[in-house]
Amino acid sequence: MEILKNNEFVNFIWKNAEILRGPYAKEEYRDVILPLSVLRRFDCLLEPTKKDVLEKAKTVKHDAILNKITGYDFNNTSPFDFQTLLKDPDNIADNLRNYIQGFSSNARLIFERFDFEDEIKTMDEHNLLYSVIQLFASMDLSVSKVSNMQMGYIFEELIRRFSENAEAGDHYTPREVIKLMVNLILNEDQSELMQEGKITQVGDFACGTGGMLSEATQFINELNPNSQVEVFGQELNPKSYAIACADLLIKGQDAGHIAFGNSLTNTDGHKELQVRYALMNPPFGVDWKHFRDDIQVEHDEKGKEGRFGAGLPRTSDGSLLFLQHMVSKMKRDEKGSRMAIILNGSPLFTGDAGSAESEIRRWIIEEDLLEGIVALPGKLFYNTGITTYIWILSNRKNEDLARGTVRKGNIQLIDATNFHVDMRKSLGNKRHEITESQTNELTRIYGDFKENEYCKILAQKDFGYNKVTVEQPLQLNFKISKDRIEELYAESSFAKLYDEEKYMEISLKKDKKPADIKKLEKFDAGKELQETIITILNEIISDKLYKNREEFLKMLKPLFKNIPDVKAGLWKAIYMGLSERDETADVCKDSKGRIEADPTLRDTETIPLNEDIQEYFKHEVLPHVPNAWIDDSKTKIGYDIPITRLFYKHEQLESSSVLKQRAIDLEEDIQVLLKKVLV
Numbered sequence: 001m002e003i004l005k006n007n008e009f010v011n012f013i014w015k016n017a018e019i020l021r022g023p024y025a026k027e028e029y030r031d032v033i034l035p036l037s038v039l040r041r042f043d044c045l046l047e048p049t050k051k052d053v054l055e056k057a058k059t060v061k062h063d064a065i066l067n068k069i070t071g072y073d074f075n076n077t078s079p080f081d082f083q084t085l086l087k088d089p090d091n092i093a094d095n096l097r098n099y100i101q102g103f104s105s106n107a108r109l110i111f112e113r114f115d116f117e118d119e120i121k122t123m124d125e126h127n128l129l130y131s132v133i134q135l136f137a138s139m140d141l142s143v144s145k146v147s148n149m150q151m152g153y154i155f156e157e158l159i160r161r162f163s164e165n166a167e168a169g170d171h172y173t174p175r176e177v178i179k180l181m182v183n184l185i186l187n188e189d190q191s192e193l194m195q196e197g198k199i200t201q202v203g204d205f206a207c208g209t210g211g212m213l214s215e216a217t218q219f220i221n222e223l224n225p226n227s228q229v230e231v232f233g234q235e236l237n238p239k240s241y242a243i244a245c246a247d248l249l250i251k252g253q254d255a256g257h258i259a260f261g262n263s264l265t266n267t268d269g270h271k272e273l274q275v276r277y278a279l280m281n282p283p284f285g286v287d288w289k290h291f292r293d294d295i296q297v298e299h300d301e302k303g304k305e306g307r308f309g310a311g312l313p314r315t316s317d318g319s320l321l322f323l324q325h326m327v328s329k330m331k332r333d334e335k336g337s338r339m340a341i342i343l344n345g346s347p348l349f350t351g352d353a354g355s356a357e358s359e360i361r362r363w364i365i366e367e368d369l370l371e372g373i374v375a376l377p378g379k380l381f382y383n384t385g386i387t388t389y390i391w392i393l394s395n396r397k398n399e400d401l402a403r404g405t406v407r408k409g410n411i412q413l414i415d416a417t418n419f420h421v422d423m424r425k426s427l428g429n430k431r432h433e434i435t436e437s438q439t440n441e442l443t444r445i446y447g448d449f450k451e452n453e454y455c456k457i458l459a460q461k462d463f464g465y466n467k468v469t470v471e472q473p474l475q476l477n478f479k480i481s482k483d484r485i486e487e488l489y490a491e492s493s494f495a496k497l498y499d500e501e502k503y504m505e506i507s508l509k510k511d512k513k514p515a516d517i518k519k520l521e522k523f524d525a526g527k528e529l530q531e532t533i534i535t536i537l538n539e540i541i542s543d544k545l546y547k548n549r550e551e552f553l554k555m556l557k558p559l560f561k562n563i564p565d566v567k568a569g570l571w572k573a574i575y576m577g578l579s580e581r582d583e584t585a586d587v588c589k590d591s592k593g594r595i596e597a598d599p600t601l602r603d604t605e606t607i608p609l610n611e612d613i614q615e616y617f618k619h620e621v622l623p624h625v626p627n628a629w630i631d632d633s634k635t636k637i638g639y640d641i642p643i644t645r646l647f648y649k650h651e652q653l654e655s656s657s658v659l660k661q662r663a664i665d666l667e668e669d670i671q672v673l674l675k676k677v678l679v
Helices: 002-020 030-057 063-070 089-101 105-113 116-125 129-139 148-164 176-192 211-223 237-251 289-305 317-329 354-364 436-448 482-490 500-507 514-538 549-560 570-579 615-618 656-678
Strands: 199-204 228-235 259-260 277-280 338-344 370-375 388-394 408-415 421-428 430-433 455-459 462-472 476-479 579-581 603-608 636-639
Touching: 002 030, 002 129, 002 148, 030 063, 030 105, 030 116, 030 129, 030 148, 030 237, 089 105, 089 116, 089 129, 105 116, 105 237, 148 211, 148 237, 176 277, 176 370, 176 388, 176 436, 199 211, 211 228, 211 277, 237 259, 277 317, 289 430, 289 549, 317 338, 317 354, 317 388, 317 408, 354 636, 421 436, 436 455, 462 615, 476 500, 476 549, 514 549, 514 656, 549 570, 570 579, 579 656, 603 615, 603 636, 603 656
Parallel strands: 199 228, 199 277, 228 259, 277 338, 370 408
Antiparallel strands: 338 388, 370 388, 408 455, 421 430, 462 603, 462 636, 476 579
16 A cells, blocks of 8 residues: 555646646756655654744754754744745745745755755746645645655655656666666675664765665665665755755655765765765766866875776766775775676776776776676666666675685676566657566576676686787888989978978068068078978989998988088988888898887787787787787786677678568569559
């Protein structure tokens, strides 16, 4: 009966919310319904002690004393309530403001974050306020009618329904995804969670409206009704923050555990906090350049002692910052922590070896913090069709077979992309949902830790690779011919001596500044130098082909000894302009006799960490380029997680005869249809 009552109440609110149509678009109903649901619940909770609080408030203003009378973590000292508001229709807006101002600061802050003053003004201007207050006053939300747990369910269901109609860009986490995440991090700890008097801390540091915290709390309380769950969160969006705080107050929990602000900056509301469990769904692809300074300072000053010591990813996507932030909240005791975070595909592979993204992956894998990744089905979220993944993290992987599955040193990958059913009716981009039985099956597969078509188990090194630079010798021939002299203009050091386009642009200026005149003089000198060089070379045009650079330079250098402006960069441009690549030419060497590498032939090879570099090079590279070598100074270690490739299944293409027959059949069908049309 409890669920039925909850749904009846929600349906009643949902149906009557249509009273707002006109001044409000459907997706804006939440701006009125959610804060008023909270306000009416508070009103009903405080009603039995209202007179006593008002009497005490005449002499005492301390919230702690007044809260002791109410029995809740908040109070209200205004003479108004929902019933008295209705007795003065002409002044209902001002009286409602007075009523909200009468709440203790923790409750009043919720309505401020809701920006509820704007809604009071809008409803009052459209003569809706009285009718809306009357609607909510007709609902009995007292504890005798609706328990804290029931009210929590009701509020969460309202949040869920409004989430389905939320504006684009708000990526609310579907309940079935949250439930899967909760199962994955809590399921293996059931025996511990069922201990008498157990106190468990759960965090979500991009908590939105608090859905993940609610689901985790419910999971633990269903296992152990006598357990105490302490939840901690942080949220940047004011209205989402208000909803999360209201949800906790409605359930009788401490709303002070929800911090307001940006988790990634120095406004981290839980700087010293460490929790046993955490869940997060940070915003996908969030650009963090506008608050980069705080993060950069922490990275530079604290290094590995701070939250972002593993690296700072590109500013266009802060996903890996949230991941590092979450890891910083892990407990460092024997039991450690287990956490789950939803990320898009980018953190799996973005960034080459040596990049910040690769270094963050390297850190989390080599520190053995990554327990597993679950690839979710597409089209699960209401407002994005992006592919998503659950990363499961732990700093206490089991290594004792006697205690259960040995996860130490291994990473488990789950392909859950086909674990979904089509919804009868799409909700925005959400066309798929994960059923309860599929959630249970995925939880079982993860817990079993055995390879099958949906599960792969790999060692840490399987995700790493050495990126080596393969060099080949520089081999050039040289010739002084008309064609090659023309090639000098393709060499930047020679070409920039005189830029005709820029010269003309400056020349045409009516009011030339001293700097402009200097530029023109420099270009004039450069042009003269170009002409001098070309003249010298034209005088010694020859068919002779040099295949040894030293021999050619010995002949060429004396021709320019009396031209002081031919310095190192320009000198190189001259002889390189007269050169061509030639595999039959002598190898070029530097002044110390070392072979020079040809930058145009430079290549890289990606070699798995579990393979010997020299053996790989011997069998995979040298047979094709026998004069190649590895520049060890450029070797970098990289990590990526190619989960899609690892689960890829090759599908046999249809034969040409089958495709041909299909085309013939289609042509025949078209002819039949044309005959019907033309008859």
